[in-house]
Amino acid sequence: METTLINQNKHWTGKKYAGLINRQLLQRLLLHKNTKEVQILLGIRRSGKSTMFKLFINELLKNKSGKTVLYINFDDPNYYETWKNASLIYRIIEGAEKITSGKIQYLFLDEIQNVDAWEKFVKSIYDSGVFKKIFVTGSNSSLLEGDYTKMLSGRYIAHYVYPLSFDEIKSFEKINNQISLLQNKSKVMVLSENILQYGSFPEIFKQKKQQVKEDILNSYFETILLKDCIASKNIRDIRTFKEFTIYLISNLATPYSYNSIAKAIGSNDGTIKDYFASLSDAFLIYEINQFSFKFKEQIKSNKKAYCIDNGLIHIASEKFSANSGKIFENLVFNELIKLGFNQIYYYSDNAECDFIVKQNRTLMAFQVCFELNAGNIDRERSGIEKAMKQLGITIGYIITMDKPSIKTNKNEVIPFWELEKIVKLVI
Secondary structure, X not given: OHHHHHHHOHXXXXXXOOOOOOOOHHXXXXXXXOOOOEEEEEOOOOXXXXXXXXXXXXXXXXXXXXXXXXXXXXXXXXXXXXXXXXXXXXXXXXXXHHHHOOXXXXXXXXXXXXXXXXXXXXXXXXXXXXXOEXXXXXXXXHHHOOHHHHHHOOOEEEEEOOOOOHHHHHHHOOOOOHHHHHHOHHHHXXXXXXXXXXXXXXXXXXXXXXXXXXXXXXXXXXXXXHHHHHHOOOOOOHHHHHHHHHHHHHOOOOOEOXXXXXXXXXXXXXXXXXXXXXXHHOOOEEEEEEOOOOHHHHHHOOEEEEEOOHXXXXXXXHHHHOOHHHHHHHHHHHHHHHOOOOOEEEEXXXXXXXXXXXXXXXXXXXXEEOOOOOOOHHHHHHHHHHHHHHHOOOEEEEEEOOOOOEEOOOOEEEXXXXXXXXXXXXX
């Protein structure tokens, strides 16, 4: 155990972690540095939750000793005994304090979902006040459902970690303002095309070779399915589950009912709902409803699904990779989520509009078009403008892969690489 602790806590030497991509969420976490609440980071595997820990530890090292910080990654098989007995975490902490000859003040527990009854342990150490701050990560949304929520009620603040946003990518590339954006237009387009195909997992973004990207993405996809879906939810019919997943990813951004998918893969509604829940809990798939002012109609409507990262689409579906329009729509959906828009719907009622977004009490309409040209501009404008009129929406945007911002009668055309400016406009 000592070797594992030393390997996972290189900050004990006082040296900061290098080669990290800065994440915008860090500033939000730092706001809570001196609050008592447990900070829980949730998100798909390999999205950068562990990196968030390292970034935060780097901040602590500015005026704290690294030996006051303990990081434990429960994905490591050396901690297998704790997976069935959370109380053994005390033994790990004691072992760390013997090595550092001091008291641990900041505790970082990574991939905590591997530990049975972890919430009882966290509640116990929180209530005891032994640590100044406790951080937890998990790769499953059910981490904060049911009994977990009851046990930790009022004791935690949850944050979501996604693969890199395009704004974070531009910042890493030193493209931080409108001037540098215009000066590096060709580079911005290359970056856009790269994440359109390979997504924006931090490790994938760092890689330059196509084969390396695909090998890593294959590993991610298989691990997420096996560990965070099949094993976590005790799925027995693995073949059907994988067929369902491939089918779904091959038909993203297309309306469906559970019954239609069940017929397509030879299953039943109940099983399909369980499979959806598994993919959703692992943050692999997001499901949205058709917009309606009546909640019951939203629930009864056909759904649309989107994948958390375009790189996983590239790996999982050859058919889907040929449809640039749907791939781009998936990319825009993810960017909207990363920008903080979490109430997203589609609209299809005598008018077609890709996304209706609700932010506070404001409704916005988004039409996604990979390439806006003379052959499709009337159709795209008509769809969004009809939807806006029917729903009484005054804010509308057409998002394209590459188009200078221009004003239209009722909406604005914005290139994907300027999408973050919408947040500033709304605020």
